[in-house]
Amino acid sequence: xxxxxxxxxxxxxxxxxxxxxxxxxxxxxxxxxxxxxxxxxxxxxxxxxxxxxxxxxxxxxxxxxxxxxxxxxxxxxxxxxxxxxxxxxxxxxxxxxxxxxxxxxxxxxxxxxxxxxxxxxxxxxxxxxxxxx
Amino acid sequence: xxxxxxxxxxxxxxxxxxxxxxxxxxxxxxxxxxxxxxxxxxxxxxxxxxxxxxxxxxxxxxxxxxxxxxxxxxxxxxxxxxxxxxxxxxxxxxxxxxxxxxxxxxxxxxxxxxxxxxxxxxxxxxxxxxxxxxxxxxxxxxxxxxxxxxxxx
Numbered sequence: 001x002x003x004x005x006x007x008x009x010x011x012x013x014x015x016x017x018x019x020x021x022x023x024x025x026x027x028x029x030x031x032x033x034x035x036x037x038x039x040x041x042x043x044x045x046x047x048x049x050x051x052x053x054x055x056x057x058x059x060x061x062x063x064x065x066x067x068x069x070x071x072x073x074x075x076x077x078x079x080x081x082x083x084x085x086x087x088x089x090x091x092x093x094x095x096x097x098x099x100x101x102x103x104x105x106x107x108x109x110x111x112x113x114x115x116x117x118x119x120x121x122x123x124x125x126x127x128x129x130x131x132x133x
Numbered sequence: 134x135x136x137x138x139x140x141x142x143x144x145x146x147x148x149x150x151x152x153x154x155x156x157x158x159x160x161x162x163x164x165x166x167x168x169x170x171x172x173x174x175x176x177x178x179x180x181x182x183x184x185x186x187x188x189x190x191x192x193x194x195x196x197x198x199x200x201x202x203x204x205x206x207x208x209x210x211x212x213x214x215x216x217x218x219x220x221x222x223x224x225x226x227x228x229x230x231x232x233x234x235x236x237x238x239x240x241x242x243x244x245x246x247x248x249x250x251x252x253x254x255x256x257x258x259x260x261x262x263x264x265x266x267x268x269x270x271x272x273x274x275x276x277x278x279x280x281x282x283x284x285x286x
Contacts, residue, residue: 037236037237038197038198038236038237039137039140039141039197040141040144040145041140048136048137048140048141049137072236075198076198076236079198079199081199081200081232081234083232087235087236087237088235088237090233090235
């Protein structure tokens with residue numbers, strides 16, 4: 001038997017690589033861990049000032065390990081009231097250099113780069129016919 | 134056009150309606166995204182048993198980057214709690230409403246903090262400078278530069 005794949009449909013989902021595995025953050029319906037603490041919009045959404053999520057509305061990491069939408073954090077840090085402190089722990093805000101999983105940034109590596117990271121590619125690629133048919 | 138504050142407040146309101154308020158705190162009014170009212174009472178044993186206070190929040194368009202203006206309501210028979218950090222005009226001297234505000238705080242977080250401020254009160258009295266302050270106080274408590282000198286209550 002010869003199988004000819006005429007059509008396939010790929011589905012992909014992206015999520016910021018926050019250093020936390022998606023298994024840990026997706027427990028139950030409680031997505032509290034996945035939202036920006038300032039605007040309460042999911043990391044994968046965008047800050048209230050932006051219309052489109054993604055590279056134009058990135059996340060920012062502090063050395064204290066706290067993560068926010070970059071625009072939200074900068075808005076806060078730009079005020080005198082912030083005293084340049086992290087909103088979570090009031091330590092002086094220091095933006096962290098991103099090191100994901102210790103792997104250097106390389107093109108073609110989907111698990112460790114600065115941009116949105118492809119976590120799952122739930123595609124239905126053409127499969128070989130089962131043996132014996 | 135929806136402002137930053139209204140989006141964030143809409144989320145907080147939805148959470149309150151879905152999950153309810155903590156014990157002793159009740160939402161009275163949140164018809165818009167500029168003024169909300171809550172009642173607050175201290176549960177269990179405290180100096181404020183059987184007393185119920187009304188707490189008013191006023192938000193500007195920059196909330197939560199800028200702090201809400203929070204005070205007790207003192208009209209129509211409603212009184213501010215007699216507490217060393219609460220002035221008789223309802224203004225509250227609490228650092229999280231001033232220089233320790235953080236945008237990750239929320240309306241409910243503020244309510245809970247003030248509730249526990251009352252719960253831990255050991256002696257009911259007005260702030261020492263109450264009369265002087267009330268005489269010259271600005272309408273909006275955010276315009277007052279409070280001195281936070283006591284973190285025991």
